[in-house]
Structures are given as C-alpha cells and as structure tokens.
Amino acid sequence: MTEPSVSENVVPQKQPTHPMDSWLRQDRLPHIWCPGCGIGIAFSATIAAIKESDFPREKISIVSGIGCSSRAAGYLNIDSFHTTHGRAIPFATGLKLANPDLKVFLFAGDGDLFSIGGNHFIHAARRNMDLTIICINNYIYGMTGGQFSPGTPMGAMSSTSPYGNQDTPFNLPHLAEAAGAAFVARWTTAHVRQLKKAISTAFQKRGFTFVEVISPCPTVYGRRNKQPFGIQMMKTLLETSQINHNARGHEWDILLDKPVVLGNFIDRERETFVERQKAFQEHMETYLSEKEIKGGTYGD
Amino acid sequence: MLDRNKNRALTGVHFMNGDCACAEGALMAGCTFFAGYPITPATEIAERMAQRLPSVGGIFIQMEDEIASMNAILGAAWAGAKSMTATSGPGFSLMMENLGLGLVTETPCVLVDVQRGGPSTGLPTSVGQADMMQARWGSHGDYEIIALAPESPQECFDLAIKAFELSEKYRMPVLIMMDEVIGHMNEKVIIPEASTVKPYPRRLPTVPPDQYLPYHPGTDGIAEMAIAGQGYAVHVTGLTHNEKGYPEINSRAQAEMVQRIVQKIRLNTKQIIMLEEDQLENAEIVVVSYGISARIAQLSIQQARNEGIKVGLLRLITVWPFPEEYVQNLAAKVKGLIVPEINMGQMVREVERCSHGKTQVIGVSHPGGGLHTPEMILDAIRRAKE
Structure with a gap:
C-alpha cells in the first residue's frame, strides 16, 4: 500500500472547526430547532457570554425544563440537566445550594418558566437565589404544535386560540422586578450584541438574574399570524422594537399594535440566598459551639 | 469548631x-x-x-x-x-x-x-x-x-x-x-x-470523563454516578436515554432503559427485602401486616394463642418490592393469611396474588382516622380457624 500523495489542491476532509464547537455535544447534532427559529441565536449568544466569563467550565451547569428552548441543555457540553416541565428552577435550587461553587443557569421557554413553572420563578426571585435565567419568549408552545402561552399577546392566533387569544400575557420583566430579581433585561434575537452583553452581565452578577429573549417561531406562531418566515419576523422585531433602558413597569407590556420595549431595565444589589446562607452558617457555627449539643433536651 | x-x-x-x-x-x-x-x-x-x-x-x-x-x-x-x-x-x-x-x-x-x-x-x-x-x-x-x-x-x-x-x-x-x-x-x-454508622458512599466514577458512561451498568446492574462540577459534563434527562445519558426516542432504547431500572430491583429482591417473623414455626394462621397495624396485631395474636389457635406474624419491613416468593411458600403451608391494614384493601391484593389460591386470604380493612381494635383482627383469625 502506498501513502496517498498530498497535494495542495486536495480539499481537507476535516471540516474547519468553529470556536464554539468544543462547547457543543457534536454527537447530538443536528439540533431539533426549525429553520427560522430564534433559539439557536439566543443559544450561541449564551455560549459567547459563558466563554467570556471567569467561571471554569467544569463548574458551570445548565438546567432546563421541557420544550423547544429547554432542549438546549442536551446540546451544551457541560454538566446539563433536562428536568421535567416547569421544574428546572427548584432542581437548580437544590443543585446550587448543595454545591455553592457551581455557576448554575437556566435556559427555558415562556410556557415552561411562566405557566407550569411560574410559582417557582417568583419564589426563586423572592429568595434572590443565585441563578441566571434565560427565558426564550417565542409567544407560543412550540413543541406541542402552537398553543397559546402566558407569553402570547392578546389577540394573537394559536391552535387553541383560533379566534384570537383572549388571555392577557405576563409582563415578564415587571413580574421579575416585582418578585425581587437583581438584574432584569429584555432583548430580541435580532439584537445579538446587546443580548450577548445582557446575558454576560446576568451571568457575572450575583443573585437572581433574568434575561427575556423575544424570539421568532415562524413554524407554529408566525404561520398563524401572517409572518410565516423567520427573516420576516426578525425584521419585524427590529422595526417594531424600541430600546429604552429607562422604561418602567407597564411600558414593558407586549401588545400586538405597540412597539416592544427593550433594554437592561433593572440592575440592583440585594443580598443573595447563598450569601445569607453563608452568614447564617457562620453564625450557627459560633452559636452551636458555645452550646452543648446533647441528647434528650436538645433545643431546650 | x-x-x-x-x-x-x-x-x-x-x-x-x-x-x-x-x-x-x-x-x-x-x-x-x-x-x-x-x-x-x-x-x-x-x-x-x-x-x-x-x-x-x-x-x-x-x-x-x-x-x-x-x-x-x-x-x-x-x-x-x-x-x-x-x-x-x-x-x-x-x-x-x-x-x-x-x-x-x-x-x-x-x-x-x-x-x-x-x-x-x-x-x-x-x-x-x-x-x-x-x-x-x-x-x-x-x-x-x-x-x-x-x-x-x-x-x-x-x-x-x-x-x-x-x-x-x-x-x-x-x-x-x-x-x-x-x-x-x-x-x-x-x-x-x-x-x-458510616454514611454509605456515593458510587462515583472510577474512570476518567472521556470513558465515563452515566448509565452503563456495572456487574451488579448499577451504574456509577458522576456529580456536577467534577468535569464529567454529565447529561441528565427525563427522556428515554441511552448509556451515555443522551435522549434516544425509540423502542429499543426504551426496552434497554426500562428493563434495566426494573431488573436492578427484581434481580436483587433477596438482598433488599427485610421481614420480621414472629411465632411462625408452627403457625396455621399468619397475620401479614406492616407499620402500626402490625403492632395492633401482636395483641390479637397473643389472645388467639391463649385460645389455643396457632397463629404467627409476618411483618413487612420492606413493603416494596413485595416478598412474592416468601408469601407464595407461606401460603402453601398455612390455613389462612390475615391482612389488617388501615385502608380499604391494598397490600391484601398482593398477598392474594402471591397466594395463588393456595390458602384463604382475609383482609381486615379500616378506612382510617383510627386503629383496628385487637378484636377486629382476632375475629378474622377465629374465622380463618373455622
């Protein structure tokens, strides 16, 4: 057998590597996201933000629930937990508290985080639990075929609102602010640089940090709402959004006939759950070492 | 400190x-x-x-x-x-x-x-x-x-x-x-x-991350478990998954995964099941019970013994997995099995199933909010004796 001759004209067999390749589980690709979907954009903005961060890779965990966005956990090549529908936050809470050295973040959709998981969201924000939440709001339950969600604007069409959505959607930044989040931002997948920067800030900041990402779902949302193509939806996001970091409260409402307001809205300092827990443990250490722990009358 | x-x-x-x-x-x-x-x-x-x-x-x-x-x-x-x-x-x-x-x-x-x-x-x-x-x-x-x-x-x-x-x-x-x-x-x-009492250790991986498979069973059917933060980049999902922990949505992966999580218990029932036997040596009738109901039954058994009825107690410490083989063998030897429990008949179904009709099985139900009186169980023992 002769060695194959190496010519300069031969195209290398190996695909060139992408800087993010090592962050992906190559053996799980291709991903499930449809053409025109915005989740991939938000996902790569997230990876870019993580790469910039100081956290060693083995100390970062992603936790997700169920839905199109939550599939991200299965593609990221780090410790990754794809839990049950709506339950990513309490799972992440346990993970973080049992090992506070971990940086734990979530990547999930509007239906998962705010419908079935809504209670967990407000309580984790109230505690200022040290978690970063990236919520893909595509206005719809994508994986089950396009039912309206708590992110669907009033009047929008979906498979379970065939005459227009009668439900009021959540104003997610307002909810996060009221519940106690330390950092709250909203961007769209058409604002990649701002989005990456916001995720980066959220990732580095202590406490409960929240980034809402408005993202196109042409397949099951756009198609029913006169925007069947991703590129069209992206243009609409650019044309009908307004950046205003100083906007407040009800200005963040999402209405079909009004521009969507974007920005880094809230950035405040609150003692976090892990910080309080550390202080408490130090206090208890002193308290308990002065007190004899004995049987029978313990606690009297 | x-x-x-x-x-x-x-x-x-x-x-x-x-x-x-x-x-x-x-x-x-x-x-x-x-x-x-x-x-x-x-x-x-x-x-x-x-x-x-x-x-x-x-x-x-x-x-x-x-x-x-x-x-x-x-x-x-x-x-x-x-x-x-x-x-x-x-x-x-x-x-x-x-x-x-x-x-x-x-x-x-x-x-x-x-x-x-x-x-x-x-x-x-x-x-x-x-x-x-x-x-x-x-x-x-x-x-x-x-x-x-x-x-x-x-x-x-x-x-x-x-x-x-x-x-x-x-x-x-x-x-x-x-x-x-x-x-x-x-x-x-x-x-x-x-x-x-030494805390039972976690079965952590014994191989480096590139060789580690989170759901690859060892010789005893149980896989080693990596934890977060150790560089194992473990993927955990509630979807049906393969040895690698990756979702695999087909009947072959389903068969492998479900059979494994079922078999790791079924093949180890002998090591898992704990029972307490009391006066079973010559017993013609056996009370099968658990929790507080088993304690009430002890008094009924004592009274029945005083009446000359040979009765014993099988207390289920491990309720699941159910001791199928044990109850099957017991049913072949006795006149009756009495199952008092504070429900309308739950574990008694397991006792019946495992008895294969070889003996009479009498459930003693209590709908809850209180306990059986020893007489309720004693009555059932007497009925079984007849």
Missing part, C-alpha cells in the same frame, strides 16, 4: 416521636440537604431538620410546594449531597411526577410519607395507610420502587439509615412509608455513637 461528623449522632437514650427519630436517622446516615413544605403529620421531620442541619453544616430549605421540594432534593443529589424530603398524602401526590424523574435519572434520595387519612385533604391529623399502592404505582410509566414501613420510632431511626444506604446502593429514590401514629408516637429511641 463544630465536630460535624460527631454531630450527626445525638448519641444517647431518648424519648422521641417517630418523625424526629426519622430525621435523626437521616442525619446519622449523612443527610446534609433537606427540602420540604409544611404538612401534617410530617411537619416535625422538617422542623427537626431545620433545627439540626446547621450543626452538621447541612442545608435546610423550605420550598414553595412539594413539587419544588422533590425537585430540589434531586438537584442536591446531583451536586453530591445525600438529600431528603418528607410529606403526607396531598404532598405525596404532588411529588409523584418527579419521583419518576428521580427513578429514570437514577438519582439517590429519600422521600418520607407520613400517611394520614385520604383521599384529598382527608384526615390531616389522623392515621391512614392508604398510600401503599400509590407508593408502588403513583408515578406514570414502568418502574420498581423500594419502600420501607417502620413500626416504631426506633425503627424510624434505623430505617432512615437503611433507606439512605439502599438509595446509594441501587442509585434511586427510596420511600419510607410511615403513618401518623408512628410519626407522632413517643417512645424510647436509642441513638448509637457516630462511629458505629
């Missing part, structure tokens, strides 16, 4: 209720994470853990509901902690979905159900044993479960230690099926020195 290892054990002789004893057993076993939600009659377990966990450097968190509690203990387990939650009927129902997540992701943890009367809100402050079938079948899909049923505060302590050992050994959630009377009953509890 606190001696955290020593503080695991409140060594001494105590007068303590079953709930507190269960919490002490968990601490002795090395539990460092408790997530729970207040619910009668299990609240004392949470209260005890809130009081005691700081002395071992552990974390107590009161979650927003039982769904969150169950998920938090799973998350904590994947960060390496021995974790526990405790609840009663309504909370147990809420935990069912994520008990399934724990089973399919093979996550060691302990779930305590202090049973009260049901259905629904039922009898919050009084006894029931009507969650026994829910313990076995409550989460959707196919699985096997381990459930232990203590009959005294001392056994709450002992079985809590055992539950943690089994959960680590078989890499799965283990249930402790207490009842309100055992939970609230105060009795002598002896807690030994910390040195006498």
Whole structure:
C-alpha cells in the first residue's frame, strides 16, 4: 500500500472547526430547532457570554425544563440537566445550594418558566437565589404544535386560540422586578450584541438574574399570524422594537399594535440566598459551639 | 469548631416521636440537604431538620410546594449531597411526577410519607395507610420502587439509615412509608455513637470523563454516578436515554432503559427485602401486616394463642418490592393469611396474588382516622380457624 500523495489542491476532509464547537455535544447534532427559529441565536449568544466569563467550565451547569428552548441543555457540553416541565428552577435550587461553587443557569421557554413553572420563578426571585435565567419568549408552545402561552399577546392566533387569544400575557420583566430579581433585561434575537452583553452581565452578577429573549417561531406562531418566515419576523422585531433602558413597569407590556420595549431595565444589589446562607452558617457555627449539643433536651 | 461528623449522632437514650427519630436517622446516615413544605403529620421531620442541619453544616430549605421540594432534593443529589424530603398524602401526590424523574435519572434520595387519612385533604391529623399502592404505582410509566414501613420510632431511626444506604446502593429514590401514629408516637429511641454508622458512599466514577458512561451498568446492574462540577459534563434527562445519558426516542432504547431500572430491583429482591417473623414455626394462621397495624396485631395474636389457635406474624419491613416468593411458600403451608391494614384493601391484593389460591386470604380493612381494635383482627383469625 502506498501513502496517498498530498497535494495542495486536495480539499481537507476535516471540516474547519468553529470556536464554539468544543462547547457543543457534536454527537447530538443536528439540533431539533426549525429553520427560522430564534433559539439557536439566543443559544450561541449564551455560549459567547459563558466563554467570556471567569467561571471554569467544569463548574458551570445548565438546567432546563421541557420544550423547544429547554432542549438546549442536551446540546451544551457541560454538566446539563433536562428536568421535567416547569421544574428546572427548584432542581437548580437544590443543585446550587448543595454545591455553592457551581455557576448554575437556566435556559427555558415562556410556557415552561411562566405557566407550569411560574410559582417557582417568583419564589426563586423572592429568595434572590443565585441563578441566571434565560427565558426564550417565542409567544407560543412550540413543541406541542402552537398553543397559546402566558407569553402570547392578546389577540394573537394559536391552535387553541383560533379566534384570537383572549388571555392577557405576563409582563415578564415587571413580574421579575416585582418578585425581587437583581438584574432584569429584555432583548430580541435580532439584537445579538446587546443580548450577548445582557446575558454576560446576568451571568457575572450575583443573585437572581433574568434575561427575556423575544424570539421568532415562524413554524407554529408566525404561520398563524401572517409572518410565516423567520427573516420576516426578525425584521419585524427590529422595526417594531424600541430600546429604552429607562422604561418602567407597564411600558414593558407586549401588545400586538405597540412597539416592544427593550433594554437592561433593572440592575440592583440585594443580598443573595447563598450569601445569607453563608452568614447564617457562620453564625450557627459560633452559636452551636458555645452550646452543648446533647441528647434528650436538645433545643431546650 | 463544630465536630460535624460527631454531630450527626445525638448519641444517647431518648424519648422521641417517630418523625424526629426519622430525621435523626437521616442525619446519622449523612443527610446534609433537606427540602420540604409544611404538612401534617410530617411537619416535625422538617422542623427537626431545620433545627439540626446547621450543626452538621447541612442545608435546610423550605420550598414553595412539594413539587419544588422533590425537585430540589434531586438537584442536591446531583451536586453530591445525600438529600431528603418528607410529606403526607396531598404532598405525596404532588411529588409523584418527579419521583419518576428521580427513578429514570437514577438519582439517590429519600422521600418520607407520613400517611394520614385520604383521599384529598382527608384526615390531616389522623392515621391512614392508604398510600401503599400509590407508593408502588403513583408515578406514570414502568418502574420498581423500594419502600420501607417502620413500626416504631426506633425503627424510624434505623430505617432512615437503611433507606439512605439502599438509595446509594441501587442509585434511586427510596420511600419510607410511615403513618401518623408512628410519626407522632413517643417512645424510647436509642441513638448509637457516630462511629458505629458510616454514611454509605456515593458510587462515583472510577474512570476518567472521556470513558465515563452515566448509565452503563456495572456487574451488579448499577451504574456509577458522576456529580456536577467534577468535569464529567454529565447529561441528565427525563427522556428515554441511552448509556451515555443522551435522549434516544425509540423502542429499543426504551426496552434497554426500562428493563434495566426494573431488573436492578427484581434481580436483587433477596438482598433488599427485610421481614420480621414472629411465632411462625408452627403457625396455621399468619397475620401479614406492616407499620402500626402490625403492632395492633401482636395483641390479637397473643389472645388467639391463649385460645389455643396457632397463629404467627409476618411483618413487612420492606413493603416494596413485595416478598412474592416468601408469601407464595407461606401460603402453601398455612390455613389462612390475615391482612389488617388501615385502608380499604391494598397490600391484601398482593398477598392474594402471591397466594395463588393456595390458602384463604382475609383482609381486615379500616378506612382510617383510627386503629383496628385487637378484636377486629382476632375475629378474622377465629374465622380463618373455622
């Protein structure tokens, strides 16, 4: 057998590597996201933000629930937990508290985080639990075929609102602010640089940090709402959004006939759950070492 | 400085209720994470853990509901902690979905159900044993479960230690099926020195990350478990998954995964099952029971013996997996099996199934809110004798 001759004209067999390749589980690709979907954009903005961060890779965990966005956990090549529908936050809470050295973040959709998981969201924000939440709001339950969600604007069409959505959607930044989040931002997948920067800030900041990402779902949302193509939806996001970091409260409402307001809205300092827990443990250490722990009358 | 290892054990002789004893057993076993939600009659377990966990450097968190509690203990387990939650009927129902997540992701943890009367809100402050079938079948899909049923505060302590050992050994959630009377009953509890009980270690990977498969079973059918933060980039999903932990949505992967999580229990039933036999040597009639009902039965048996009836007691310490073979052999030898329980007939179905019609099986039902009188069980023994 002769060695194959190496010519300069031969195209290398190996695909060139992408800087993010090592962050992906190559053996799980291709991903499930449809053409025109915005989740991939938000996902790569997230990876870019993580790469910039100081956290060693083995100390970062992603936790997700169920839905199109939550599939991200299965593609990221780090410790990754794809839990049950709506339950990513309490799972992440346990993970973080049992090992506070971990940086734990979530990547999930509007239906998962705010419908079935809504209670967990407000309580984790109230505690200022040290978690970063990236919520893909595509206005719809994508994986089950396009039912309206708590992110669907009033009047929008979906498979379970065939005459227009009668439900009021959540104003997610307002909810996060009221519940106690330390950092709250909203961007769209058409604002990649701002989005990456916001995720980066959220990732580095202590406490409960929240980034809402408005993202196109042409397949099951756009198609029913006169925007069947991703590129069209992206243009609409650019044309009908307004950046205003100083906007407040009800200005963040999402209405079909009004521009969507974007920005880094809230950035405040609150003692976090892990910080309080550390202080408490130090206090208890002193308290308990002065007190004899004995049987029978313990606690009297 | 606190001696955290020593503080695991409140060594001494105590007068303590079953709930507190269960919490002490968990601490002795090395539990460092408790997530729970207040619910009668299990609240004392949470209260005890809130009081005691700081002395071992552990974390107590009161979650927003039982769904969150169950998920938090799973998350904590994947960060390496021995974790526990405790609840009663309504909370147990809420935990069912994520008990399934724990089973399919093979996550060691302990779930305590202090049973009260049901259905629904039922009898919050009084006894029931009507969650026994829910313990076995409550989460959707196919699985096997381990459930232990203590009959005294001392056994709450002992079985809590055992539950943690089994959960680590078989890499799965283990249930402790207490009842309100055992939970609230105060009795002598002896807690030994910390040195006498070594926390059962997590079966961590013995191979480097590039060779590690999170669901590749070892020779005993159990896979090693990597925890977060160690560089193993482990993927954990509730979807049907392959050895690598990656989702695989087909019937072959389903068959492999489900058969494995079922077989790891079915092939090890002999090692798992614990029973207590009392006066079975020459018994013609045997009372098969568990928890507080088994204690009531002891008095009935004594009275029946005084009447000359040869009766014995088989107490199920391990309720699930059910001792099928044992009951099958027993049924071939006796005139009758009596099954008193505080429900309208749950474990009696298992006894009937395993008896294969070889003997008469008499259930003694109590709808809950109180206990059997010894006479109720005695009557059934007399009927079986006739």
